[in-house]
Amino acid sequence: MERxxxxxxxxxxEKILTMGGYVEKALDDSLKALIQRKPELFDNVYEVEKEVxxxxxxxxxxxxxxxxxxxxxxxxLRLVVAVIKINTDLERMGDQxxxxxxxxxxxxxxxxxxxxxxxxxxxEEVRAMVRFSLDAFVRGDVAxxxxxxxxxxxxDGLKNQIxxxxxxxxVGDPKVTERALNLILIARNLERLGDHATNIAExxxxxxxxxxxxxxxxxxxxxxxxxx
Amino acid sequence: MERxxxxxxxxxxEKILTMGGYVEKALDDSLKALIQRKPELFDNVYEVEKEVxxxxxxxxxxxxxxxxxxxxxxxxLRLVVAVIKINTDLERMGDQxxxxxxxxxxxxxxxxxxxxxxxxxxxEEVRAMVRFSLDAFVRGDVAxxxxxxxxxxxxDGLKNQIxxxxxxxxVGDPKVTERALNLILIARNLERLGDHATNIAExxxxxxxxxxxxxxxxxxxxxxxxxx
Numbered sequence: 001m002e003r004x005x006x007x008x009x010x011x012x013x014e015k016i017l018t019m020g021g022y023v024e025k026a027l028d029d030s031l032k033a034l035i036q037r038k039p040e041l042f043d044n045v046y047e048v049e050k051e052v053x054x055x056x057x058x059x060x061x062x063x064x065x066x067x068x069x070x071x072x073x074x075x076x077l078r079l080v081v082a083v084i085k086i087n088t089d090l091e092r093m094g095d096q097x098x099x100x101x102x103x104x105x106x107x108x109x110x111x112x113x114x115x116x117x118x119x120x121x122x123x124e125e126v127r128a129m130v131r132f133s134l135d136a137f138v139r140g141d142v143a144x145x146x147x148x149x150x151x152x153x154x155x156d157g158l159k160n161q162i163x164x165x166x167x168x169x170x171v172g173d174p175k176v177t178e179r180a181l182n183l184i185l186i187a188r189n190l191e192r193l194g195d196h197a198t199n200i201a202e203x204x205x206x207x208x209x210x211x212x213x214x215x216x217x218x219x220x221x222x223x224x225x226x227x228x
Numbered sequence: 229m230e231r232x233x234x235x236x237x238x239x240x241x242e243k244i245l246t247m248g249g250y251v252e253k254a255l256d257d258s259l260k261a262l263i264q265r266k267p268e269l270f271d272n273v274y275e276v277e278k279e280v281x282x283x284x285x286x287x288x289x290x291x292x293x294x295x296x297x298x299x300x301x302x303x304x305l306r307l308v309v310a311v312i313k314i315n316t317d318l319e320r321m322g323d324q325x326x327x328x329x330x331x332x333x334x335x336x337x338x339x340x341x342x343x344x345x346x347x348x349x350x351x352e353e354v355r356a357m358v359r360f361s362l363d364a365f366v367r368g369d370v371a372x373x374x375x376x377x378x379x380x381x382x383x384d385g386l387k388n389q390i391x392x393x394x395x396x397x398x399v400g401d402p403k404v405t406e407r408a409l410n411l412i413l414i415a416r417n418l419e420r421l422g423d424h425a426t427n428i429a430e431x432x433x434x435x436x437x438x439x440x441x442x443x444x445x446x447x448x449x450x451x452x453x454x455x456x
Binding site: 006053054056057060061063067068071073074077078084085088169170171172174175177178181184188211213214215217 | 445
């Protein structure tokens with residue numbers, strides 16, 4: 001028979017997965033609205049983000065309930081503490097999808113600035129980081145979580161490249177200033193989504209292995225949880 | 229005689245206060261370096277941020293230890309869960325002080341752009357939010373925490389004002405693009421510091437009253453934990 005703590009932890013994981021699904025949906029719609037210039041998708045993002053916020057509260061309540069009733073130990077306790085943190089990251093990822101929408105909304109009312117430079121590529125990388133971090137959580141897959149950590153450097157590099165390129169656009173033609181700034185801010189929103197996926201990956205590694213790899217505590221992959 | 233859980237919770241609070249002190253120091257030095265143009269202060273910021281990261285790990289370990297050994301209940305449990313979250317926010321506030329330094333470093337190598345517009349005022353507001361959120365935590369002062377929530381709107385307004393003003397600078401003279409962008413990014417770093425202080429205030433209110441006021445769950449003060 002399943003222990004009562006196991007059943008509660010299983011339900012907790014399911015809640016995080018549902019929440020992760022909402023975050024992915026919000027992110028996808030915000031990017032599709034930007035790249036395919038479909039303003040009708042923005043409302044979806046705002047609606048889905050409300051679901052994320054609702055789950056945010058539910059997950060926190062579930063964690064408190066499990067800690068109070070079950071007093072979980074060892075790996076179970078680490079899992080609950082990891083979920084408290086993952087919950088916060090997911091909620092902020094929902095906020096970032098909304099921020100992308102705000103910045104994209106202004107952008108797509110005007111003619112496009114060249115073909116968005118490397119933004120679609122950066123978006124794809126970040127999208128993969130989000131997916132992998134959630135998969136790593138479900139499967140308890142440390143190797144996949146480590147892959148997420150390694151991807152963060154590429155995303156940071158793309159962001160810097162986009163920034164430099166857009167500055168040369170502005171200097172060349174100040175009339176593009178607002179549009180270029182919108183894209184710079186969207187690149188930062190994406191970078192932060194990548195940072196949150198990195199945080200989730202670190203929490204997964206901690207929950208499974210008990211190893212705190214943040215702040216250089218791990219071997220191999222870069223483990224900083226910095227955000228710019 | 230003091231219960232063992234009380235003694236551990238007291239030590240936990242002290243750790244958070246020490247960590248908060250480091251965050252304040254890092255923020256003060258990064259702002260002083262920017263406003264008084266003192267590049268020699270940047271190294272202090274990087275050093276102090278290392279202390280913040282060290283405390284980040286220690287606090288997490290202490291929380292896990294208390295949960296495992298003491299299985300705290302009710303208000304004690306809420307306090308530990310709040311500290312897990314406050315710890316994350318403080319660590320990211322340290323990151324933001326570093327980001328301000330990165331952006332300010334580039335800025336102060338060139339002649340200033342007018343007298344920094346409303347940035348010093350915005351910095352003062354955010355500085356107060358950080359202080360009040362930590363004071364609210366130490367004293368368990370819900371009214372002070374609510375004051376922090378109310379200050380967030382003013383900070384967001386200042387950020388938007390700074391953004392609009394800097395765009396007109398760029399459009400008027402593209403040579404100032406990089407410097408203006410540095411200031412726009414610093415305004416965003418400050419805004420995020422304010423958001424983290426808001427998160428801390430919400431966690432303080434939750435720890436003390438058991439009320440989750442996030443996502444519109446509270447009466448009165450605006451309680452969103454959004455970040456742009």
